[in-house]
Amino acid sequence: SAVISQKPSRDICQRGTSLTIQCQVDSQVTMMFWYRQQPGQSLTLIATANQGSEATYESGFVIDKFPISRPNLTFSTLTVSNMSPEDSSIYLCSVGTGSNQPQHFGDGTRLSIL
Amino acid sequence: EDKVVQSPLSLVVHEGDTVTLNCSYEVTNFRSLLWYKQEKKAPTFLFMLTSSGIEKKSGRLSSILDKKELFSILNITATQTGDSAVYLCAVVPSGGTSYGKLTFGQGTILTVHP
Structure with missing residues (x-):
């Protein structure tokens, strides 16, 4: 399966600031997704990162808060904007190569907001 | 709306025991079901199931x-x-605007004591 590098691995940020998380894959992939996992909760899909076009956001998530870029088939970024303590979560990117293949996840970014 | 329910939510056993984890689902157009193991941040893929009755x-x-x-x-x-x-x-839905999107259950926390 693809090797997925996500960084930073963790960060502690001040409220009101923004942080950009990077997801790099060692091969071209069809699908890239961003998930959030709040403390003690399961994974919730934030958006589908579309190559060369605007991301597709799930209900409850908006572009102004979570802008996403995907300039090519191997790289994507998620920015968490104007952070508040409620944004403290693990953020995960996942990649898929087709509907008959499982998605694989990056190592995740543990984000804490003070 | 797709729904996945796992049980039990937590389980404590001793080494050598056998455990069974359950997952029930409701999805409009089912394609496959995935199991992942999450130890720290990143879920790691275990199984992908698409057909009934075939054990992996x-x-x-x-x-x-x-x-x-x-x-x-x-x-x-x-x-x-x-x-x-x-x-x-x-669970993974098939086709349409839900293509590739995973809906997760709450997870089962398994603790194995020596």
Whole structure:
């Protein structure tokens, strides 16, 4: 399966600031997704990162808060904007190569907001 | 709205025990069901199930899907302390605007004591 590098691995940020998380894959992939996992909760899909076009956001998530870029088939970024303590979560990117293949996840970014 | 329910939510066993984790689902157009193991941040892929009644095995782990009753089980035999983790079940819808999107259950926290 693809090797997925996500960084930073963790960060502690001040409220009101923004942080950009990077997801790099060692091969071209069809699908890239961003998930959030709040403390003690399961994974919730934030958006589908579309190559060369605007991301597709799930209900409850908006572009102004979570802008996403995907300039090519191997790289994507998620920015968490104007952070508040409620944004403290693990953020995960996942990649898929087709509907008959499982998605694989990056190592995740543990984000804490003070 | 797609829904995945896992049970039990937590389980404590001793090394050598056998455990069965359950996952039931409701999805509009079902394509597959995935099991993941999450130890720290990143979920790691275990099984992908698309057909009923066909058991998938990997060492001490096995899983099976029942598409008529809409559930899957994950069995772990001769448990070891290294099996301690959160086990996540997710469903994949087929086609349309939901293409590739995973809906996760709450997870089962498995703790294996020596």
